[in-house]
Every structure is written in structure tokens, then in C-alpha cells.
Amino acid sequence: MIWLGIDTANSPLSVAIVKDGELLIEESSMMKVNHSLRAMPAVEEVCRKTSISPSEIDAIAVSEGPGSYTGVRIGVTIAKTLAWTLGKPLYGVSSLKSLAMNGQLYNGLLCPLFDARRSNVYSAIYRMAGEELVSVMEDQHCALAELLEQLKEMKEPILFIGEDVKLHEQSIREQLGEQAKFASFAVNVPRASSVISLAMRAEQADSVHSFTPQYRRITEAEVNLVKKEPTNE
């Protein structure tokens, strides 16, 4: 069984191939290069380096967001198109959950986080329960201050994960003090192998045609539209 995994949900890029439960290759880069330029070349490269032809791929796992709208769409479009035209199952995995996998050896709360500008973040809280990652707080778009308040009440050590954590490290430390834990940059790299490993545990595949990113946010145009419409009470 050959899995292809893709994560382009934020500026890092990661692609991986897992064969019969073993990671064959994984290529990750934190460089801020346009995904549209490098995502498909990266997919082609991991296939070439492992001598796997596209038709040999048995399943596709993709990071479904949240994250950069454009970034998520590039990965999802590639994954959808490959799954559909190859006739193979597609699995969408939360970008936050797969990032949280980087903390799977940590005994405490895991808080993966992506910056969403204007003091907002995409974030969630997970913890390990046995060998499974379980959700403590759902993936959401929220104000950082709100998130920190919730975390404070949990009165447990929390490991923050993600390359955007450094943007907010000061406010996190101010709010949470010793409760907040930070690790080396190595844990901040999103890994397509984690996307695959979570997809392998999914109960069923997603429907390919109707698969869409999990933006976790409606567009500004829709927000404005709701504002304009008279409310019927």
C-alpha cells in the first residue's frame, strides 16, 4: 500500500511517501516560496526518487487546513485531482492536528498554532491518550488573547508548536508564565508523514469531488453581506 502525503497549508511545504507502513521519503522546506511553483515539482520529485509511478499510488492524504487560504487550496486541488484521475481514495487531515503530532512524545497539552494576522490565530488543543491524539479544543480561528485565557484555566503545561509561535512568544509567556513550554525549531516543521499517519487511522475516505478545504473562517465579503442584511427577529 503506497500513500502520498501533501501539506501546503501554510508557508512550509512537505510531501512524503509511505509504503507498507514505512516512511520512504519525506521532503520538507520552511522556505517561503510560492507553493504553486514548487508543490507539484516536489510531488514529482518524491515519486521519481522512490521510482514510484503515479498509477502505483494507492491513497492520497492532504492537509485540509486551516491555514493560508491559497496554500491550502493548492494542496487540496492537487490532491483532489490526483485522487479523482487515479481513481484512488482521498483523506483530508487537519493541518493543526498533523502539526500536533510533532509533540506526540510530550506529556501534556499540545497547542499547534498558525498566525492569522491582526492578533488572531488558527489553533486547537490536543493531547496524547495512549497512542492516539485526541482533541481537547476544536480547530478554530480565534483571538490569541481568548485562546490564552482558555489555556490558563486548564492549569496544565502546554507545548506550543508551529513556526508562527515565535511571533507571539512574548504574549504567551506574559499570560501563561511557566505553564507555557517551547521546544526547538525542529518541532515546528509540518510533516506530510504525520498527515499520512493520521489518514491511515481514519475510518473512511472523503468524497473526492465534494472535498473542500477547512478554512475555519468565512470570507470578508460574506461577513459584510450578513452585516448589510436586515435581521428578522
Place this chain on the structure above:
Amino acid sequence: MKKDHYILGIETSCDETAASVVKNGTEIVSSIVSSQIQQQKQFGGVVPEIASRLHVEQITLVIEEALREAEIVPKDLEAVAVTEGPGLVGALLIGVNAAKAFAFANQLPLIGVHHIAGHVYANQLMHPMEFPLLALIVSGGHTELVVMKSHGSFELIGETRDDAAGEAYDKVARVLGLPYPGGPQVDRLALESEQSIDFPRAWLEADSYDFSFSGLKSAVINYKHNIEQKGGQIDPQHVAAGFQQSVVDVLTVKTVKAAKQFDVKQVIAAGGVAANQGLRKSLTEALQKEGIPFYVPPIALCTDNAAMIAAAGYEMWKSGVRSDSTMNGRPGMPLKSWN
């Protein structure tokens, strides 16, 4: 027996998700267009982020439908052609990445097509092109006069210095309180009208094939303002007719002049505004008088579609033009000759 060549075309540059299979560059085997007009209408125009979101929802469905209707499987295809630019960047990226993934999965060559080259080649689906030819490209984002001496050779001889013709239509429609998209609405009102307001025509320098429509748009706004200040009300029909006459006049006169100067064998019109009834009639009559054949595709081929991308892609494929998987969406892509 000569082998038939099938090209898959994909177009997502604005608010249409489209895919098509074209045979030998001239015959539409299938052409699927999923329009977002219904969803975008409530915003009064195309919201780029909404456009991108809807393209992701539709893209594989539309491609599948195009192949199914054509009764074609990927291995029957020669290449995948996709709109590389210009257009909305987030929208372009969906088509481009779907095309790259499809090409890789099926080991097919990939060809990035210029949207306007596509509009021009929509004509090849109706009549063989004969060179030299003059193309008048009029759409939401473009107003251009292009001379082609052979396939894939484009010489820009004139373009708009401000608003595109379709943009002017859409803006004037908004002034008249007409729903989006305004072009067809203004066209309809103009056709029904028995009178028209006299608005200025921007001829620019005597030897220029360039266009300008922003002055005309301002004239319409000022006219409405003046009447309303005096407590009166404009007649939208008369305004639409006057506006349309001004646009059509300038487009027709400059096109005929260029056709004669460059001694072309045919004139073709392309782009969304080429659907305009007033413009079609005026160009047909003026060019008939000069004895120059004039072709304009049916309306469904004037507005955005993927058959035109496949048609242009076929000529590029024949000329050996190929893109690779580093292709990006290019919102400001210039129209370049490939031959």
C-alpha cells in the same frame, strides 16, 4: 488514416470553472462551463476569494464531465492546456494546479495558454483562420487590436489606455442601477431604445489605434448627476443606447481602419463584449461594405470557456510549446507570440 488529436482545456481565470475536449484544434467534442454568476451576484461583482473557493469545489467535477461527455479517457489525449494568465491569481492557481496534477498522473504534456490567445482561437472552432488577420479583443479586462501574420504570432497595434470596454459596460450598468453582470443588460436596454443621448467619443490621436473609455463613463455619470440635480430623472434606455453607440462607434471605426491599413484577409472579434448585439451588427455592416470577411463566435464561445483554451493549446502543442510543473498562475501575463 490520419490520427485525431484531442486536447483537454481547463479555464479558471475569473468566475467560470470550465473544461473542454477539442478535436484537432477545430472541433468541440465537449465544453462544460460552471458559472459562479448566481453566487457572485449577491456581492455585486466577482469577489476573488469566493471565486477561488468555488473553483476548488467544481474543478474535478467539471473536468470529469468534459471527459465523460466527450467519451474520452486520459490516454486518448495529446496534452492538457490550461489558462496560465492573465486573470485573478487565486482563481488561476486552481486550474493550473489541477492541470499539473492531471498531466503528471496521466503522463501528458502540459501547455500554459494566454487567456486572450484563447479568446482569439475561439474563432478557429468556427472558421479556419486566414492570415494576416485582425483580431478585436473586447472583454471585462481587455480592449485590444491585434494583427496576426501566422498562427501564434501576435502584434499589438492598439489597446485601451484606461478602462476595458467590458469594465465600462459594467460600471455604467451600476450607474443605471442594473444588476451584475451589467454588459448584457445595457446591451438589451440599448436595443429596445428608440432614442439615445449623445455622449462623446474618444478618438485620441489621428494615427492611434488605442482606446479610452473612462471619459465616456464620466460623461454618463455627469449626465445623470445634472439631470437629478434639477430634480429630473434619467431614462436608462436612452442613456444605455447613447453609451453603447459611443463605444460601438469607436470600436468599429478603428477596427475598419486597421483592417484596411494592414490589408487583412479577415477580421475576428473575441471576448465577452463580442457578445454585444450592437457591436456585432455594426462591425458586420461596416466590414461588409469594405468586402472584408468578419467572423465572431457564437455567444457561448465569446464569454469565458475552456474550448477556446484547448483550441489555442492545440496550435501551441503542434508548434512544440510545452510548460513544466513549475508553471505558476500569472495574473499579469503579457500576450507573447509563440511562433
